Amino acid sequence: MEQTQLLAKVIIRAKLTVKTGLHIGVSNDYAPIGAVDHVFIRDPLTKQPVIPGSSVKGKMRTLLAKTRNGIGIGMSPDSDEEVVLRLFGSAKQGNILFSRLQFSDSFVSQNSVEQFFGLDTDTYLGEVKFENSINRATGIANPRQIERVPAGMQFDFQLVYNLESNEDFEEDMTVLQDGFRLLQLDYLGGHGSRGYGRVAFSDFYVKKIDVRTGKVELDKELAERFGRGCL
Known part of the structure; x- marks a missing residue:
């Protein structure tokens, strides 16, 4: 297992705006008649919608792997390009790499x-989209109700980058910037081929914290750089 020294924490914050209805959740197999079949994930305390950090991390890594690996996503994440491995981690036996990115x-x-x-929304801070899937053989419709986060809703996004090598920093930030750009060209959550889950990032704020001294430095140049790379 590769051992590295932690030099600083780089905290990256932004506004994540939902551009088209977003659904991250599961099917409700025991929904009563007339209830929503597919609900989105909510914070158990506030009952407000939440976007899991794992969803953003997984989608961003997949998009970077597709564009940088040369052979697509491959059979295993452990075959990703070196920079993707060090950013997102690897559990490859004999060469475990801890992720430098920590998504919240x-x-x-x-x-x-x-x-x-x-507003008069269908559910608390949510909307319900009615859809039909049609059986091609019989022509019978199968109606369903999908709960979505409405377009226009904004989320407070944050991730932390572990600075372990000054030599890698520029390349890591360039690849991360590509990750934000690619994510905006794709989608989060399910049903993206039908227009769900388009998002946009804005209002970036970046600060670096020296883990030895606690000194905090704002990095306005990096924040502007992330912003320029976004749509």
């Missing part, structure tokens, strides 16, 4: 809570 769950911003609370 994203919660609805206070402004969005206030904005959408006063």
Whole structure:
């Protein structure tokens, strides 16, 4: 297992705006008649929608692997390009790499809570999309209801980058910037081929914390760089 020294924590914050209805959740197999079949994930405390950090991390890694590996995503994440491995981690036997990126769950911003609370939404801070799947052989429709995070809702996004090598920093940030750009060209959650889950990042804020001294430095140049790379 490769051992590295932690030099600093780089905290990256941004606004994540939902551009088209977003669904991250599971099917409700025991929903009563007339209830929503597919609900989205909610914070158990506030009952507000939440975007899991694992969803953003997994999608960003997959998109970077598809564009950088040369052979696509491959049979295993352990075959990803070296820079992708050190950013997202690897459990390959004999060469374990801890992820340099730590994604947090994203919660609805206070402004969005206030904005959408006063609207006539189908569920608390959510909308319900009615859809039909048609059996090609019989022509019979199978209706379903999918709960979505409405377009326009904003989330407070944050990830932490472990700075372990000054020599790698520039390349790591360039690849991470590509990850944000690619994610905006794709989608989060399910049903993306039908237009769900388009998102946008804005208002980046970056600060670096020296783990030995506790000194905090704002990195406005890096924040502007991330912003320029976004749509």
